[in-house]
Amino acid sequence: MAEPSAAGAPCDVAVVGGGLAGITAALRLADAGRQVTLVESRPRLGGAAFSFPRTAAGVELTVDNGQHVFLRCCTAYRALLARLGVGDRVHLQRRLDIPVLHTDGRRGRLARTPAVPAPLHLSRSLAGYRLLSVADRVRAARGALALRSLDPDDRSLDSRTLGAFLGEHGQSPAVVDALWGIVATATLNLPPEQASLQLAAKVFRTGLLDHADAGDIGWAAAPLGHLHDAAARAALAAAGVRLLLGCAARRIEPGTVTVAARRGAAAPFTLPAPEVVLAVPHAAVDGLAGLVVEPLGSSAIVNVHVIYDRAVTDLPFAASVGGTAQWVFDRTTSSGLAAARPGWQYLAVTVSAADALLQVPSPQVQRAVVAELSALFPAADRAEVLAAFVTRERHATFRQAPGSNTARPGPATGVPGVWLAGAWTATGWPDTMESAVRSGNAVADALLARGADRIPVHEGAPA
Numbered sequence: 313m314a315e316p317s318a319a320g321a322p323c324d325v326a327v328v329g330g331g332l333a334g335i336t337a338a339l340r341l342a343d344a345g346r347q348v349t350l351v352e353s354r355p356r357l358g359g360a361a362f363s364f365p366r367t368a369a370g371v372e373l374t375v376d377n378g379q380h381v382f383l384r385c386c387t388a389y390r391a392l393l394a395r396l397g398v399g400d401r402v403h404l405q406r407r408l409d410i411p412v413l414h415t416d417g418r419r420g421r422l423a424r425t426p427a428v429p430a431p432l433h434l435s436r437s438l439a440g441y442r443l444l445s446v447a448d449r450v451r452a453a454r455g456a457l458a459l460r461s462l463d464p465d466d467r468s469l470d471s472r473t474l475g476a477f478l479g480e481h482g483q484s485p486a487v488v489d490a491l492w493g494i495v496a497t498a499t500l501n502l503p504p505e506q507a508s509l510q511l512a513a514k515v516f517r518t519g520l521l522d523h524a525d526a527g528d529i530g531w532a533a534a535p536l537g538h539l540h541d542a543a544a545r546a547a548l549a550a551a552g553v554r555l556l557l558g559c560a561a562r563r564i565e566p567g568t569v570t571v572a573a574r575r576g577a578a579a580p581f582t583l584p585a586p587e588v589v590l591a592v593p594h595a596a597v598d599g600l601a602g603l604v605v606e607p608l609g610s611s612a613i614v615n616v617h618v619i620y621d622r623a624v625t626d627l628p629f630a631a632s633v634g635g636t637a638q639w640v641f642d643r644t645t646s647s648g649l650a651a652a653r654p655g656w657q658y659l660a661v662t663v664s665a666a667d668a669l670l671q672v673p674s675p676q677v678q679r680a681v682v683a684e685l686s687a688l689f690p691a692a693d694r695a696e697v698l699a700a701f702v703t704r705e706r707h708a709t710f711r712q713a714p715g716s717n718t719a720r721p722g723p724a725t726g727v728p729g730v731w732l733a734g735a736w737t738a739t740g741w742p743d744t745m746e747s748a749v750r751s752g753n754a755v756a757d758a759l760l761a762r763g764a765d766r767i768p769v770h771e772g773a774p775a
């Protein structure tokens with residue numbers, strides 16, 4: 313942590329919040345020649361996408377707070393990773409290919425056919441999708457065309473739910489559960505019957521139906537902290553950004569930020585900064601700068617982490633239908649387990665839209681998920697569970713219900729010198745890493761445009 317005397321040195325721009333939005337904004341502004349100070353209340357960068365150490369079954373692991381996934385179409389996030397020098401620390405499928413496992417033992421696969429343009433790239437896979445009856449497969453194809461006809465910029469869609477739309481277009485509950493819900497719940501963190509149709513239109517058009525390769529799935533090959541904390545710190549320092557970690561902004565007034573170190577007895581100090589980018593969660597904005605943002609609510613994500621005494625699946629990940637688990641990821645290598653205990657396996661199970669699970673005691677959640685894993689992977693039934701634990705993120709994303717997308721503010725505020733960024737701001741994307749990075753780019757663009765010295769967005773993500 314920097315000493316207050318050095319920490320309080322004047323800068324051109326103070327960025328408050330060191331999640332992906334703040335990291336992006338700070339880097340862009342520093343690259344454009346601005347003196348930037350980044351103030352982050354936690355002792356690390358990365359915000360909502362982070363890792364922590366945890367000993368499980370006697371092994372020191374690096375655990376992600378929640379499995380994070382991106383798509384090939386997440387060009388801004390991928391460009392940020394490239395800028396941070398960690399573009400090669402992720403897996404990105406050559407072709408969308410999702411094994412879908414039902415707890416009743418049925419198996420399906422959603423994959424795109426190579427060299428076939430959208431939207432036909434999914435037709436072959438849909439025609440053979442064993443989790444749906446033949447009649448439902450035909451319904452699903454009609455549903456895809458209906459979703460493709462939606463305009464993500466049409467604000468009237470934000471007054472309706474995805475579930476109502478799918479029902480109006482003949483999508484049976486089976487199609488919703490075994491197809492549209494797999495994608496929608498993971499990306500919107502709400503079930504289809506509660507999610508904004510406008511945000512769903514963005515997900516399905518941009519992520520799946522407009523371009524054949526858009527939905528190829530990516531995920532971190534290293535702990536999130538390596539990408540979003542260690543690599544970001546190094547890149548920010550190299551760009552000349554002054555980092556104040558463990559320091560919270562308490563008040564923002566024209567030209568100054570009052571900052572307090574979270575640990576230690578140091579008195580609050582002022583940071584002179586003519587421009588301030590607030591890249592904090594929406595609930596943290598109120599009261600900081602006299603700004604009031606519309607409440608956006610939140611929805612939870614729960615992860616269940618299970619360590620087995622042997623390998624129970626060779627799939628890197630799978631979607632799951634018919635129970636509590638929604639996605640299962642193999643984190644054996646990235647967590648450090650493979651190196652410490654060759655032959656063991658670490659599966660991380662994601663449950664999105666998990667508000668109801670918040671009240672359920674962890675042992676009960678673990679038991680339910682471990683039983684489901686035995687149903688999904690026969691080898692798991694014969695394996696010993698060496699450790700299991702639950703991580704809960706109560707406010708994982710804003711509540712992406714009807715009305716929420718329209719309520720998101722842009723980067724400019726009515727307060728001179730105060731700007732907004734964050735995955736929750738008006739990027740058009742759902743509350744995701746891509747949205748966070750886009751918001752950081754947008755605020756940097758807006759701020760720099762005033763000085764008439766716009767700089768190009770970080771390029772570098774491979775097509």
Ligand SMILES: Cc1cc2nc3c(=O)[nH]c(=O)nc-3n(C[C@H](O)[C@H](O)[C@H](O)COP(=O)(O)OP(=O)(O)OC[C@H]3O[C@@H](n4cnc5c(N)ncnc54)[C@H](O)[C@@H]3O)c2cc1C
Pocket residue numbers: 328329330331332333334351352353354357358359360361377378379380381382559560561562591592593596613614705707708709733734735736743744745746748
């Ligand atoms: C469990 C989980 C799973 C997820 N899965 C996915 C996924 O698969 N794919 C995907 O794309 N997205 C996923 N997300 C969403 C994604 O993590 C977020 O959209 C994104 O990281 C938000 O970034 P941000 O910079 O906007 O905000 P945040 O990451 O929330 O950063 C805000 C920062 O501001 C800091 N701060 C707050 N108040 C102050 C203050 N007063 N002074 C200084 N600092 C302050 C906070 O400490 C925080 O570091 C998931 C989120 C969670 C929690």
